[in-house]
Amino acid sequence: MSVQLPVQTVSRLCLIYRVLLGMDRETVLSSTKLGKLVNIPAHTIRKDLSVAGKLKSSNAGYKAGELLDFIKGLFNFDTPLRVCVAGIGLLGSSFIKNPVQEGGQFIIVAGFDTNINKIEVMKSDVPLFPAYEMADKIREMRIDLGIIAVPAQAAEITMQRMKEGGIKGILNFSPAILGDKDIAVRNVHFAEELRFLTAMIPDLEKGV
Amino acid sequence: MSVQLPVQTVSRLCLIYRVLLGMDRETVLSSTKLGKLVNIPAHTIRKDLSVAGKLKSSNAGYKAGELLDFIKGLFNFDTPLRVCVAGIGLLGSSFIKNPVQEGGQFIIVAGFDTNINKIEVMKSDVPLFPAYEMADKIREMRIDLGIIAVPAQAAEITMQRMKEGGIKGILNFSPAILGDKDIAVRNVHFAEELRFLTAMIPDLEKGV
DNA sequence: CCTCGGTTGTGAAATTTTTCACAAGTATTA
DNA sequence: TAATACTTGTGAAAAATTTCACAACCGAGG
Numbered sequence: 001m002s003v004q005l006p007v008q009t010v011s012r013l014c015l016i017y018r019v020l021l022g023m024d025r026e027t028v029l030s031s032t033k034l035g036k037l038v039n040i041p042a043h044t045i046r047k048d049l050s051v052a053g054k055l056k057s058s059n060a061g062y063k064a065g066e067l068l069d070f071i072k073g074l075f076n077f078d079t080p081l082r083v084c085v086a087g088i089g090l091l092g093s094s095f096i097k098n099p100v101q102e103g104g105q106f107i108i109v110a111g112f113d114t115n116i117n118k119i120e121v122m123k124s125d126v127p128l129f130p131a132y133e134m135a136d137k138i139r140e141m142r143i144d145l146g147i148i149a150v151p152a153q154a155a156e157i158t159m160q161r162m163k164e165g166g167i168k169g170i171l172n173f174s175p176a177i178l179g180d181k182d183i184a185v186r187n188v189h190f191a192e193e194l195r196f197l198t199a200m201i202p203d204l205e206k207g208v
Numbered sequence: 209m210s211v212q213l214p215v216q217t218v219s220r221l222c223l224i225y226r227v228l229l230g231m232d233r234e235t236v237l238s239s240t241k242l243g244k245l246v247n248i249p250a251h252t253i254r255k256d257l258s259v260a261g262k263l264k265s266s267n268a269g270y271k272a273g274e275l276l277d278f279i280k281g282l283f284n285f286d287t288p289l290r291v292c293v294a295g296i297g298l299l300g301s302s303f304i305k306n307p308v309q310e311g312g313q314f315i316i317v318a319g320f321d322t323n324i325n326k327i328e329v330m331k332s333d334v335p336l337f338p339a340y341e342m343a344d345k346i347r348e349m350r351i352d353l354g355i356i357a358v359p360a361q362a363a364e365i366t367m368q369r370m371k372e373g374g375i376k377g378i379l380n381f382s383p384a385i386l387g388d389k390d391i392a393v394r395n396v397h398f399a400e401e402l403r404f405l406t407a408m409i410p411d412l413e414k415g416v
Numbered sequence: 417c418c419t420c421g422g423t424t425g426t427g428a429a430a431t432t433t434t435t436c437a438c439a440a441g442t443a444t445t446a
Numbered sequence: 447t448a449a450t451a452c453t454t455g456t457g458a459a460a461a462a463t464t465t466c467a468c469a470a471c472c473g474a475g476g
Contacts, residue, residue, distance in 0.1 A: 006432075006433065007408070008432095008433070008434095009433090010404065010407050010408060011404055013407070014400055014403050014404045014407060015385065015400070017403070018383075018385070018397065018399075018400055018403075019385060022360075022383075030452080030453065030454090031453080031454075032453090037385065038385055039385065039387035041434085041435080043434085043435065043436075043437095044433095044434065044435080046454065046455065046456085047433090047434075047435085047455085047456080049454095049455085050454090050455055050456060051456095054454095054455080056441095056454080056455075057454090058441080058442070058453085058454080059440075059441040059442050059443095059452090059453045059454045059455085060441080060442045060443065060452075060453055060454080061442095061452090061453065061454085062454090075403075075406065075407040076406075077403065077406070077407075081406060083402070090302055090306070091302075094298055094299075095398075098298070100398060100399040100402070101399075102399045102402075102403070105399075105402075105403065105406075106399070106402055145402065145405065145406070147402075152230075168409050169405045169406065169408075169409050170405075171401055171402055171405055175226075175230075177223065177226070177227060177245065177246055177247065179247035183409075184405055184408045184409045186401055186404065186405050186408075188396070188401055189226070190303075190308060191226075191308040191309075191310045191313075191314070192222055192223070192226055193379055193394055193396055194291070194308070194310075194313075194314055194353065194355075194379055195222050195225070195226075195283075195285065195310070195313070196218065196219055196222045196394065197353065197377045197378075197379055197392055197394050198283065198284075198285070198289060198313075198353070198377065199218050199221070199222060199283040199285075200215070200218060200377075200392045200394075201376050201377050201391075201392045202212070214462070214463065216462095216463075216464095217463090238422080238423065238424090239423080239424075240422095240423090249464085249465080251464080251465065251466070251467095252463095252464065252465080254423095254424065254425065254426085255425085255426080255463090255464075255465085257424095257425085258424090258425055258426060259426095262424095262425080264424080264425075264471095265424090266423085266424080266471085266472070267422090267423050267424045267425085267470075267471040267472050268422080268423055268424085268471085268472050268473070269422090269423065269424085269472095270424090
């Protein structure tokens with residue numbers, strides 16, 4: 001990771017990583033076949049791997065397991081990360097109840113909410129804490145990433161608390177748009193995905 | 209919409225549209241102020257509006273309402289779209305129960321599931337149908353967009369059924385990676401967002 | 417009416433990203 | 447061994463995108 005890879009390249013490598021995860025390690029894939037699986041042109045994949053520093057292996061396709069290990073090593077996907085969730089509403093609790101598997105890369109270790117009742121009532125394997133303890137708990141538990149699933153008006157303060165605790169990255173599902181120069185922030189907004197989709201459809205004759 | 213705008217520009221305009229929606233129409237914003245709200249450099253915003261064909265209005269900032277109308281007109285965001293949801297699981301039903309508002313731009317008009325019991329048991333204002341009726345219902349009801357919230361192995365067939373019904377765009381929340389040359393498809397995957405976030409953090413000293 | 421601080425819109429430059437083309441390697445079959 | 451049909455990795459060309467710089471404009475306050 002000495003060189004800073006283009007964002008798009010990182011994004012594509014993540015996508016490739018995903019399909020490789022669900023595949024037998026022995027499968028052999030050409031850049032063309034792989035490209036069809038992820039909807040990326042073959043030459044783009046080869047270039048991405050090239051700039052990412054892919055070592056010369058063979059000129060007869062990639063073995064799924066090797067490629068997986070390469071990307072894993074590149075981004076340190078082998079070290080598990082501690083994740084917390086702020087906001088135990090519908091979405092937030094779904095992360096706690098159905099934690100993402102992904103080969104144990106992410107471990108949900110704490111949940112936070114301003115509503116103390118919710119914390120006490122809810123049954124969960126993941127320990128829940130009141131929101132004002134967020135910074136302390138994040139520091140104590142050495143939490144790496146935060147998922148924000150609070151209402152828009154609480155998003156900013158939540159990010160501040162997470163920063164205060166020394167968090168490294170935030171995935172924000174609240175309608176607020178967050179950003180920070182010190183930490184990585186990614187905003188995800190369902191309605192906007194729909195809107196973007198709509199905007200990308202060239203000749204949409206809208207329904208009544 | 210005569211010219212095809214760069215994807216990134218479209219994406220940024222959608223983001224701007226979002227903040228404008230939650231703002232008084234009379235507010236006057238300079239490109240600099242607007243830029244701070246959405247984390248985009250001011251000159252990029254001005255360029256985006258320029259290539260999008262923004263007509264000369266004044267040299268003293270943008271009025272929120274006017275800018276909103278401009279983007280709305282550009283992408284036809286004023287005509288409501290009919291949306292259906294395939295897969296009435298945790299995520300799918302959340303779309304049906306808590307429909308996105310967004311100024312009535314999207315109307316959830318139908319849900320589909322292979323499990324007939326689920327359809328009968330579930331109370332909902334939105335009519336629910338068995339999956340095999342999907343293509344017919346989409347055609348009948350003139351549905352524009354589809355949200356896929358089914359398991360990975362059912363994703364492909366679901367897309368095919370939607371295509372068959374003549375759908376224009378798909379937002380895919382299943383773990384499968386979908387793509388099609390005829391219709392617009394957007395894949396959203398939570399774990400991958402986390403992974404991408406991780407990959408973008410330069411010097412992450414991972415926890416134990 | 418003139419000036420000052422702030423603003424937009426945009427051509428051109430700079431940069432980034434993608435695409436292309438091809439030498440060189442591999443596996444297979446005869 | 448030779449021929450065939452693949453394949454990769456990458457420098458260079460092409461294309462796309464972002465950044466810059468600045469003329470022209472606006473509004474307010476003398």
